[in-house]
Amino acid sequence: MFAKSCNIPAGHTCHADKAPLDPLSSYGTFAVLGTGEAIASGGTSLKLIGNSASSLAVASRLGQGALSLGLAELTVGAGVVAGGIVGTVAMLLPNSTAGDDVFYTAEQYADLSTANTGVRINVKYLPDGVVSTYGFYTGNNPAWKGVPVIAAIARGEQFVADLGEGIELIWTPAAEPNKVLGIPALEGVEHKPTHFVFPEVRQAEQILVNPELPPDYRDAIIWFPVETGILPIYLSLNVRNGPGVVSGVGQDVVGVWLDHARSGLGAPIPTKIADKLRGREFSSFDAFRKAFWIEVGNDPELSRQFNQDNLERIQSGYAPATRDKDAVGKRGTFELHHVERIADGGAVYNVDNLRANTPRNHIDIHRK
Structure with a gap:
């Protein structure tokens, strides 16, 4: 599998008893990034909104490269609307998987079209403009635990993953990796300080306004060629309308x-x-x-x-x-x-x- 709670023993994929309300950080390093402005065809940079590790640590996990969202050329998908769309992503990078054979190896992703994960994440803007991030524990639910696996394809020096509906995730290498100091912050955007993984829907409904469930998420695991040294990342995309x-x-x-x-x-x-x-x-x-x-x-x-x-x-x-x-x-x-x-x-x-x-x-x- 891709990720699981650090509270689940090695060799097991889910909790033996009733799952607890876990912090999202128990599943790995996460970061929330947004474009802050309409996505452009050439790519609009993703800037940091919130994270569980330092900005520099997140950048290091991404091979010191920069991420952006772009519109596929000559493509206007169902999710691309007049007036432009603003993109926000929640990204999860599992902590060390060594010594636990339930995790996929980096090489296995090349042969997978879907992969199992112990958590799926949603990110959204609340009415007051604050960004909310939360997850659902997938357990043994077959409708929840599988997510698409998308390959990042080389395009010149960049790697591009097709997220569907005309939107691409673009990774661009740093011109001078040693001078990368982290991911720039998206100014003026507040991130809700609590990030829970809910074990059941009813519990989430007591806290969240109209929580979306995993089958409705636009999420995937993005994998890069092994030679790049970039490990697979889980990415959940949310787009909202502009003017x-x-x-x-x-x-x-x-x-x-x-x-x-x-x-x-x-x-x-x-x-x-x-x-x-x-x-x-x-x-x-x-x-x-x-x-x-x-x-x-x-x-x-x-x-x-x-x-x-x-x-x-x-x-x-x-x-x-x-x-x-x-x-x-x-x-x-x-x-x-x-x-x-x-x-x-x-x-x-x-x-x-x-x-x-x-x-x-x-x-x-x-x-x-």
């Missing part, structure tokens, strides 16, 4: 608007709010979300449906709090849901593709 213009007409809603957020697909966007937002351009969906709640708070009719505490929240651009029985764990505010997933081509800024949901109903939707 976009609001479209859609919304729906007329009868009664208390957010009462509809507790069932079905949730509460549709009211026509009067769609009229206020349509045609406006936003730099990110987070910026749109803030403007959306402000418009709700400014509407004379809708604003009367909130108590004073929630009115102050939405007029400041924050989602209103739900009733206790509609909350799940730490998720206690209304959430926006894309009816057709963005990954499946759903329109990001079309209000007709959006619904407001309670956390409990949002979780139920994603379970179906």
